[in-house]
Amino acid sequence: MDIVLVVGAVLLDFALGDPRFLPHPVVAIGKFISFLEPKLRRLFGNQRLAGVALLVVVAGTTYGLVSALLALAWRFAPAAGIGVGLYIGWVCLAARSLHGESRKVAAALEQGDLAGGRVALSWIVGRETEHLGEEELIRGAVETVAENTSDGVIAPLFYLLLGGPALAAAYKAVNTLDSMVGYKNERYLEFGWASARFDDVANWVPARLTALLMVLAAPLCALSGRGAFLMVRRDGRNHSSPNSGFPEAAAAGALGVRLGGANTYFGKVVEKPTIGDPLVPLSLAAYRGTVRLMYASELLLVGVWVAGRVIAEGF
Structure with missing residues (x-):
């Protein structure tokens, strides 16, 4: 049943994505966070302690429910159990x-619509x-797909394999907490501290696993496995996040492109460390290569896990 659940979940995601007409747990988790935030802020005098309580309540409730x-x-x-788990x-x-959201950037650029590409990238x-x-828009799309191959694909799959649907849902709760309260601004610096730090902990293994999978999957995608390996070793830590640099470095090395550099946030230019070498210019081919890496890495992880389960069951 574990194999049926995992393979079925991956295939459903490949085929259907997230249909908007179906209820999504992340939406419910987000509403729960918004409901709890003002109450916990008032209940605890210490904002960091309030943030710890938010993390424990949201992640624990998600896992328990x-x-x-x-x-x-x-x-x-049994059929109902399989259906819910799937x-x-x-x-x-x-x-x-x-893939679908990042593809909107590429589709606009294919039509020569820079304005449309800028709007599409701003959504992600x-x-x-x-x-x-154009090149900066492509860089943004490549970086987003590479980083979220870990956060949005390999990490939840890793926790699904490790502890089933409940643990995968708890991971999504932690990830949602970080995206909602894990900011380093006046409002959330203390309150969001626990969520941001715990998200870093939860993604430590998946980020490095993602980089390894990309190294192994790169030759299957007609990309450079050697380049991916070298850039992970050299530039994997060239990022403000303790995790995001690893998948980005693997993608940059596999593609032979340079990521990172200047970004503007709220009118302020932030110079980020560069990742990778500019062996080829950033183009739509690089974006497509990153998408292939994402799918190939996920399939590789599923394939290795299924093979391991079959061998284990045989013994």
Whole structure:
């Protein structure tokens, strides 16, 4: 049943992505966070302690509710248990959605529509995009797909393999907390501290696993595995995040491009360390190569895990 659940969840994500007409747990988690934030801020005098409580309540509640739902479904009927497990596993994965949203940037550039590309990129990145040229737009799309191959694809799949749908859902709760309160500004510096730090911890292994998978998958995508390996070693830590640099370095090395550099946030230019060497210019071919890396890395992880389970069951 584990194999059926995992393979089925991956295939459903590939085929359907996140249909908007279906309820999504992340939306419910986001509303729960928004509901709890003002109450916990008032309840605790210490904002950092309030943030710790938010993390524990949101992640713990998500894990507990999903576990209870799965148990009830299995008790009702095995088919219901499989169905609920498949659904939770499916909506925790985001390969198809990541491809679809980033593809809007590429589609606009294919039509020569820089303005449309800037708008499309603004939906998936935090940087300002209104003055970016074509190469910078492509850099933004490549960086987003590379980084989120870890956060949105490999990490939830890793936790799905490790602890089933409940653990995958708890990971998504942690990731959602970080995206909502994990900012280094006056409002969230203390309150969001626990969520941001715990998200770093939760992504430590998946980020490095993603880089390894990209190194192994690169030759399957007609890209450079050697380049990916060398850039992970050299530039994997060239990032303000302790994790994001590893998948970005693997992608940059596999593609032979340079990522990082200047980005503008709220009118302020931020110079980020560069990742990779500019052996070829950033082009739509680089974006497409990053998407191939994402899918190939996910399939490689699933394939290795399934093979391991089959061998283990044989013994």
